[in-house]
Amino acid sequence: MVFSSFEFLFRFLPVFFTIYYITPKKWKNLVLFAASIAFYTVGEAEYVLLLLASVIVNYVLARGMYIRAEDGRGTRQLLCLLAALVYDFGILFYFKYSGRASRLPLGISFYTFQIAAYVIDVYKGVVPAEKSLIKLGTYLTMFPQLIAGPIINYSEVRLRISERKVMLQQFEDGLKLLSAGLASKVVIADRIGMLWNNIQGIGFASISTPLAWMGVYAYSIELYFDFLGYSLMAMGLGNMLGFDIPRNFAHPYMSKSVSEFWRRWHITLGRWFRTYVYIPLGGNRKGKARTFCNLLIVWALTALWHGAAANYLIWGASLLVLLTVEKLCLLRYLEKSRFFCHIYLLLVVPLTWIAFAVADVRQIGVYYTRLFPFFGESAIVNPLDYVRYLKDFVPLFLLGALGSTRYPAAFYRSVQKKWFGNLIVIVILGVSLYYLAISTNNPFLYFNF
Amino acid sequence: MRKLLKCRVAIVIAAGWLVLSIVGYLGKDSIYKNYSIDVAKTPYFVLVLQGIHDHIYPWDPGLLASFQKPQDQIPETVLAQTLQEESETTETIATTEEKEAEESETAETITTEEEKETEESETTEAPKNPEKKETVVKKKRFVEVGMDYFSDALFIGDSRTVGLHDYGGIEGADFFATVGMSVYDLWTDRFCEVDGEDVTLEEALSAKQYKKIYFQLGINEMGRGTIDEFMEQYAWSVEKIKQLQPEAMIYVQGIMKVAKAKSDSDAIFNNEGIQARNERIVNLADGDRVFYIDVNEAVCDEDGALKKELTFDNLHLYGSEYGIWVDFLKSKGIEEVEEAE
Numbered sequence: 001m002v003f004s005s006f007e008f009l010f011r012f013l014p015v016f017f018t019i020y021y022i023t024p025k026k027w028k029n030l031v032l033f034a035a036s037i038a039f040y041t042v043g044e045a046e047y048v049l050l051l052l053a054s055v056i057v058n059y060v061l062a063r064g065m066y067i068r069a070e071d072g073r074g075t076r077q078l079l080c081l082l083a084a085l086v087y088d089f090g091i092l093f094y095f096k097y098s099g100r101a102s103r104l105p106l107g108i109s110f111y112t113f114q115i116a117a118y119v120i121d122v123y124k125g126v127v128p129a130e131k132s133l134i135k136l137g138t139y140l141t142m143f144p145q146l147i148a149g150p151i152i153n154y155s156e157v158r159l160r161i162s163e164r165k166v167m168l169q170q171f172e173d174g175l176k177l178l179s180a181g182l183a184s185k186v187v188i189a190d191r192i193g194m195l196w197n198n199i200q201g202i203g204f205a206s207i208s209t210p211l212a213w214m215g216v217y218a219y220s221i222e223l224y225f226d227f228l229g230y231s232l233m234a235m236g237l238g239n240m241l242g243f244d245i246p247r248n249f250a251h252p253y254m255s256k257s258v259s260e261f262w263r264r265w266h267i268t269l270g271r272w273f274r275t276y277v278y279i280p281l282g283g284n285r286k287g288k289a290r291t292f293c294n295l296l297i298v299w300a301l302t303a304l305w306h307g308a309a310a311n312y313l314i315w316g317a318s319l320l321v322l323l324t325v326e327k328l329c330l331l332r333y334l335e336k337s338r339f340f341c342h343i344y345l346l347l348v349v350p351l352t353w354i355a356f357a358v359a360d361v362r363q364i365g366v367y368y369t370r371l372f373p374f375f376g377e378s379a380i381v382n383p384l385d386y387v388r389y390l391k392d393f394v395p396l397f398l399l400g401a402l403g404s405t406r407y408p409a410a411f412y413r414s415v416q417k418k419w420f421g422n423l424i425v426i427v428i429l430g431v432s433l434y435y436l437a438i439s440t441n442n443p444f445l446y447f448n449f
Numbered sequence: 450m451r452k453l454l455k456c457r458v459a460i461v462i463a464a465g466w467l468v469l470s471i472v473g474y475l476g477k478d479s480i481y482k483n484y485s486i487d488v489a490k491t492p493y494f495v496l497v498l499q500g501i502h503d504h505i506y507p508w509d510p511g512l513l514a515s516f517q518k519p520q521d522q523i524p525e526t527v528l529a530q531t532l533q534e535e536s537e538t539t540e541t542i543a544t545t546e547e548k549e550a551e552e553s554e555t556a557e558t559i560t561t562e563e564e565k566e567t568e569e570s571e572t573t574e575a576p577k578n579p580e581k582k583e584t585v586v587k588k589k590r591f592v593e594v595g596m597d598y599f600s601d602a603l604f605i606g607d608s609r610t611v612g613l614h615d616y617g618g619i620e621g622a623d624f625f626a627t628v629g630m631s632v633y634d635l636w637t638d639r640f641c642e643v644d645g646e647d648v649t650l651e652e653a654l655s656a657k658q659y660k661k662i663y664f665q666l667g668i669n670e671m672g673r674g675t676i677d678e679f680m681e682q683y684a685w686s687v688e689k690i691k692q693l694q695p696e697a698m699i700y701v702q703g704i705m706k707v708a709k710a711k712s713d714s715d716a717i718f719n720n721e722g723i724q725a726r727n728e729r730i731v732n733l734a735d736g737d738r739v740f741y742i743d744v745n746e747a748v749c750d751e752d753g754a755l756k757k758e759l760t761f762d763n764l765h766l767y768g769s770e771y772g773i774w775v776d777f778l779k780s781k782g783i784e785e786v787e788e789a790e
Contacts (some may be wrong), residue, residue: 007490177761206768
């Protein structure tokens with residue numbers, strides 16, 4: 001049940017929120033926990049027990065660390081931590097990297113990181129071990145962010161889990177974020193994604209160079225608005241439930257360097273690696289060689305987190321090279337410049353996405369030879385293929401470009417208290433539902449040439 | 450209460466949801482009867498949105514048609530309508546019958562003329578074999594041809610024919626093809642470009658005469674109407690092309706199959722459905738003006754599915770693979786030969 005479906009928006013949510021709001025405060029967590037499990041079961045009945053096992057195992061091991069008030073950080077605590085981490089990452093490894101599992105359980109990469117952060121924080125004393133299994137389960141499985149993040153730290157929501165007021169104003173604000181997220185997904189991402197689909201359908205060997213460049217930017221926009229949309233919807237749902245879910249994106253395409261880009265893209269994942277890998281390894285405080293080594297480890301892990309396939313390793317390696325070059329020399333020029341930095345970023349980051357998007361490593365090479373056609377053409381290319389697509393997709397490119405800046409959000413903030421601001425939200429939601437309706441009516445949408 | 454009124458967006462959404470759902474519900478058997486939604490998963494207002502996409506608006510007066518049932522009024526109009534419809538169908542049937550009759554007549558005349566010709570040639574030219582008195586009949590057969598064969602050809606089709614245009618490297622031929630084209634929209638959409646203007650197929654076919662017309666439609670029609678409705682419309686379209694293009698040979702092409710992954714997972718767009726349609730299309734071939742050719746001979750694996758290495762989306766050939774289709778078409782040139790009987 002994806003967020004951008006009528007089934008979720010107009011069947012699951014109304015039923016859930018009705019029950020959730022009339023439930024007395026002390027049972028709200030139980031309702032949310034149960035609803036999250038139901039939500040997960042609809043998507044992945046097969047592995048729902050794996051999710052529950054993760055809650056229970058980590059609950060028990062975290063509780064086992066500091067039993068008495070005077071317990072310090074000793075061997076038993078370390079053993080509990082290691083046991084929890086071995087369990088969590090062992091399961092993740094088995095399903096994601098061993099090649100023995102047929103399918104990846106839904107959301108496992110996200111919830112594993114979230115629960116691992118929890119046990120590490122308990123071990124470090126950042127948060128006390130949660131005494132209530134229901135509360136811990138509510139935190140880990142909360143349906144707004146169960147499948148694709150944001151990865152929330154327990155310290156961020158602990159107080160709200162125990163004590164939260166669900167106010168009408170928050171519901172209203174959440175609804176607005178939910179609408180914005182839905183628009184991002186169905187009005188921009190899904191539609192510009194059709195260009196990328198078409199390019200794959202034609203085959204990379206047969207696309208003209210202008211079309212290849214359009215493809216790079218179409219994919220970059222699709223990926224951003226897809227993930228942004230999901231994250232905004234998660235934040236909105238969080239608000240409606242009475243939580244504050246942290247944001248995952250801060251206009252990353254407006255960054256001045258790749259280093260900055262990755263601080264503003266998938267923020268909660270970057271934060272996880274910084275807190276639990278990069279800084280414990282010494283970060284950048286132990287000399288250039290160690291810094292490079294730490295970066296190498298972080299980016300190898302980041303690439304692996306996305307998948308074990310060769311293309312992700314190429315993608316991670318390309319980012320590592322860029323980050324190293326930036327750290328060594330480029331960064332100081334970039335930060336001084338006003339235009340060059342943006343041109344650089346908007347050229348380099350989309351090019352790295354190719355390795356992210358294309359699973360077949362040979363095809364990545366083919367794509368690059370179409371982007372930079374210095375070696376001629378190996379197959380039949382229709383040199384004017386881009387004309388038609390330009391006509392169809394220019395509005396979406398403009399929308400994507402505008403939506404990547406901070407201006408739409410800034411404009412909205414200036415009018416949000418007025419009726420006009422509300423009208424904007426309603427129109428955006430209406431348009432989104434329209435596109436959602438006609439895409440379900442037309443299953444061929446994605447397959448048309 | 451005052452707090453509740455501050456939630457303007459929530460209130461408008463709830464109100465819109467309610468009102469449009471009522472509209473969708475009221476119209477589900479009248480103006481929205483062509484749409485089907487799964488009510489367990491989809492709210493009724495989706496019908497309204499889908500209608501808007503097809504220019505059917507909630508203020509359509511037909512909305513309440515299925516609810517206004519005063520007993521003395523409605524039957525009349527309904528009856529009148531059905532009567533009208535019936536007479537229309539009978540008319541079309543009659544015209545097709547007439548057409549068929551006419552054609553068979555013309556076909557006969559052609560043979561008689563040919564016979565005359567042969568007689569004449571026999572009398573004027575010195576016969577080489579004076580003993581044999583056989584009639585010579587002209588027959589058409591498939592032969593290998595070159596690319597210049599297509600210089601007076603026209604291709605009509607959907608996205609697959611668009612791909613053939615973009616990547617087939619066929620020069621000189623015209624293409625009237627667009628994404629999502631179907632026999633149902635073939636004569637109404639203005640999708641043919643003639644001298645920089647978008648015109649209907651009928652206008653385009655009246656503007657220029659072709660010698661060969663390649664026709665491939667049928668996949669976008671799946672899931673829309675029955676196979677009989679499809680064939681009726683298809684046959685009617687072929688007939689119309691024959692009339693508008695009296696000089697042209699018409700290739701009705703079998704619908705290209707989909708790859709196995711698609712066929713196995715799709716209740717509608719699968720190879721059984723395509724096969725069933727192709728088996729009907731082949732019957733339109735008459736060996737004289739209409740010929741059936743099936744590109745599946747060239748692009749399918751032993752299971753009769755589109756080879757997966759030829760496609761990304763399991764439906765369309767890669768740009769680099771359209772040569773297979775072109776080569777196949779080149780093997781299906783038509784040559785007229787005289788055969789002694």
